[in-house]
Amino acid sequence: MHEEFPTDSPAVVTCGLPYANGDLHVGHLRTYVSGDAYSRALERLGQSVAFVCGSDMHGTPIAVNAAEEGVDPETFALEYHEQYEETFPKFNVEFDNYGHTHDATNTEMTRSFVRSWIDNDHVFEKEIEVAWDAETDQPLPDRFVEGTCPYCGETARGDECDDGCQRHLEPGEIEAPVSTITGNPAEYRTRPHKFLRLSDLQEYLQGFIDRLEGTDNAKNQPREWIEGELQDLCITRDMDWGIDYPSEGAAAGEGGDDLVLYVWVDAPIEYVSSTKQYSERVGSDEYDWEAVWKDHSDPDSEVPEGGEILHVIGHDIIQHHTVFWPAMLRGAGFNEPRAVMACGFVNLDGEAFSTSRNRAVWADDYVESGLDPDLYRYHIVTGSEFTADVDFSWDGLQERVNNELVGTLGNFLYRSLLFAERNYDGTPETGTSETVEGEIEAAIEAFQEAVDAYRVRGLGRAPVELAKFGNEYIQRHEPWKLTDDDPEKAAQVIRDCVQLSKAIAVLMEPVLPGKADALWTQLGEPGSVGDVGLEAALSSPPDEFGEPEELFEKIEDDRVDELNRQLAERVEAAGGDGEDGPNGETDGPNGETDGPNGETDGPNGETDGSKDGADVPDIEPITDDRVGFEEFKHLDLRVAEVLSAESIEGADKLAKLEVDVGVETRQIVAGIKQLHDLESLPGTRIVIVANLEKSELFGVESNGMLLAAGEEADLLTTHGDSAPGTKIQ
């Protein structure tokens, strides 16, 4: 359906926006390194490409954290923005443009998107119930409220059930809301909000998903959502921090209604804005953002046309990029993504990162280690397939570097170029053999295939495979023996090796850009290898070059020991006393900090001391909300006798009980596993709600509910010896 790369259209590669709310760690960097490598690979193929990104500045987590620190959200977010901007180049991640969602370009671009939706009649207003803090008299959007998820019953944030079922929650959905500002129960108030009518675009999205390229997870996962009924997206929030909703009544640019746009509206639009900034800087002759992003198809066409839009993200935000985002683009008359590449998590020594336990290797840790950024890049890109999880560890890094980069790649380059320089002052005067030329062509082919299949790992493998061939080749021909016996043959072999070295420089550029440039210079080539295409892999190297240097150095054992020790000490320090939140937060696995999802806060978390006090059990006030006697009578409470109790495999708390309720034997599930000795339960009289709706937990049917008091689940029983089945009234 789509043409192979390179195409005549300009391309844009984007990475999920880092959320300006915390430090970056080596897990986050997987996306940025991969995007950078992929973008560089497209350039090697001759594709015109812009690589853009920006910081995500809005949303409630930033507003909440800024408020905690007593600074305004803009100052707070800008600080992280600047930090990110400085960090990326340290990993050779070089965006053509790096903006942020709060800048003038994105503010205006976002408003123009919204105006287009309004003009195209995709927006409607609806009164909805939103959480409200009565004490401070303010609305409580998204993370300003916590409560119970209506789908799974877990504690959830206002916009996302982060601990539970991971669902996106629309405003007003959360149950038993509590203000995170005052800790008071929140009220619901009716407020008018704006919605993007996704149902208008359902048919379009179904076609879109069939056209979408990229990794399998990104292509398959959204089908479930798109084929179901799409819920309209609430695009506004009652808060100050964000981009004002462009009110129809007010003058252009003026905000209205005290509403700002939901952070997931302006965040992806930054992809467009950032491209525009790049375009404006280099000139539209060089790169035209509108050619990429605008829809250039016929007005009636069902398929938009434009440039090649490629999104590199973590797989926690697939839904936003394959459902909401294309709908947003389509609704505003824009082009659609060609591919979404979603990567897996990064684990640390086989376990998930845990920022709250400080069990993480931060970007700064790596920078301070003094190790070359290309080593990290190689390790993370080739450590597993892109969609699979990948493990980061200092030991793993050492093994890969010492064996593959030093032993295979570096060694081949060094021995070849040194031999060439000593014996021929550079490139021997003869042509490349057919064998070697064929080998290089095959490597180029493999590289091209990796790009077309969106397999970043293949980009890193290609140069190492070629070096491996080189080592075999040089060993097989032993030119050091031939210099006297057959000088012509020796020159031929070394000429081949120099050509292989040059090809390796070109092929390794995407993943190992710094090292590739160093090699390029050693070869006596002018300029940067980043300026040449793949065809340079087969063109003649300069006649002369100087003595080469070792491109990679081994990582010594004591270095690794030291790095491991530092990490262990830090985990120890953080874990020893620094009480986690009750749930011991792990970071959104791979750390796509993009958007408000996938974010977890730092140590301060969301338990504020007053709530988890096990010490002074506050007696819950008795509710004023009276029920009538009739209503009470609806409950059918019965005495029951426990016949058996067994643990439910896999559940922390649940036990399966068989109880005798006189007329029959019931099976019920109760969350008492840790609180009672199950073996001692049979024979115990308990009280159950006999007419509770049946449900299934862990695949076990629960037909009724056991009653118990308080946190310790003190079982309700009878004072006398009422028979099982006796009704309680």
Added chain:
RNA sequence: AGCGGGAUGGGAUAGCCAGGAGAUUCCGCCGGGCUCAUAACCCGGAGAUCGGACGUUCAAAUCGUCCUCCCGCUACCA
């Protein structure tokens, strides 16, 4: 139980979508070679019923069905 990811020589991984001689790469083990090279590199070897069972096929690691086990997330009706 649901969703997702796995199960491939001692460890870690590729191959599976587009079936074709039992399979990649890295480490480890055994033996040999080379000495241009960063104690590097090259060659050879031991070692596997490609989790299990059916099925489709001339042909299955690869496709289908069922099953077992592992991991992650979810579900924990107090």
